Amino acid sequence: EAGAGYRNNVLDTARRWLGFREGAGNKNPFSKYFGRGPEAWCADFVSYCYTKAGKKLNDPWTPSLLQTLKNNGTWNRNNPKPGDIIMFDWTPGSGRLAEHTGLVEKVYRSGGKTWVQTIEGNSGDMVRRNRYAVGDPRVSFGTIR
Numbered sequence: 001e002a003g004a005g006y007r008n009n010v011l012d013t014a015r016r017w018l019g020f021r022e023g024a025g026n027k028n029p030f031s032k033y034f035g036r037g038p039e040a041w042c043a044d045f046v047s048y049c050y051t052k053a054g055k056k057l058n059d060p061w062t063p064s065l066l067q068t069l070k071n072n073g074t075w076n077r078n079n080p081k082p083g084d085i086i087m088f089d090w091t092p093g094s095g096r097l098a099e100h101t102g103l104v105e106k107v108y109r110s111g112g113k114t115w116v117q118t119i120e121g122n123s124g125d126m127v128r129r130n131r132y133a134v135g136d137p138r139v140s141f142g143t144i145r
Contacts, residue, residue, distance in 0.1 A: 007083025007143075009053035014103050014119040017045070017127040030121060034058050042101050045121025046085055049103060055144045062087065062098035069142030078134055080104045080116050080141040092137045104141065105129065116141075 022028045022041070030044040031037065033051075043060050050057040059065045066087050069075040080086065081104065088100035102120030109115070114134040121127050132139050 006050075006053045006055050007081065010049045010055070010083045010103060011105055011119070013049045013052045014045075014105070014127070017121070018119065018129070020127040022122065022125045026122075028122075031060065034060070036060060040122060042120060042122040045127065046101050046103060050085075050144055057144050062101050065101055066098035066140075066142075068144070069140075072142070072145045074142040074145065075140060076142065077140050080107050080134060081143075082106055084141045084143050086116065086118055086120075086132070087140045087142070089138050089140070102130070107134070 026038040026041060028038065028041045030048040031039050031041050033048055034044060036044070039060060043062050043065050047057040047059055059068065069085065069087065084104040086102050086104050087098050089097055090099050102118045102123065104116045105119050106117045107114065115131050116134060118130045118132065119127065120130055123130060
C-alpha cells in the first residue's frame with residue numbers, strides 16, 4: 001500500500017500516551033485537541049493519532065467512523081495491519097455496529113491463531129494495550145485513505 005509510512009507515525013503517537021488516565025467526567029486532551037468538551041474519547045484518540053501522523057481525521061462517533069471505513073473500501077474482518085483502526089461491536093447482532101475503537105499495534109500468531117495487539121484510548125478510562133483474536137465476530141479493521 002502506497003504511503004503506508006504513516007502507520008508507524010500513528011503508532012508512535014499512540015505509544016507516547018500509554019498509561020494516560022482520563023480526568024473526572026471523561027476529561028482528556030484528545031477531545032480538547034479537536035475543540036470538544038469532555039466526552040467518551042476512544043474515537044477522539046484514534047482521530048488524534050491519525051491527524052498527528054498526517055492523515056486528517058476528526059470523528060468523535062464510532063458508528064460514523066465505521067461507515068467511513070466501509071465507504072473507503074478498507075473495512076474488513078480478517079486482514080489487519082499495524083496502524084489500522086480496529087472497530088468493536090461488543091454484542092454482534094444487536095444492531096449497535098460500533099461501540100468502541102482503537103489501533104492495531106501488531107499482528108502475530110500464537111497457539112494456531114492470528115491475534116492483534118491493540119492500543120486503545122478510553123479502555124478502562126485509560127490508554128492501554130489489549131489483545132483479540134482475528135476472526136472474533138466482535139472485531140473488524142480498516143484505515144483512512
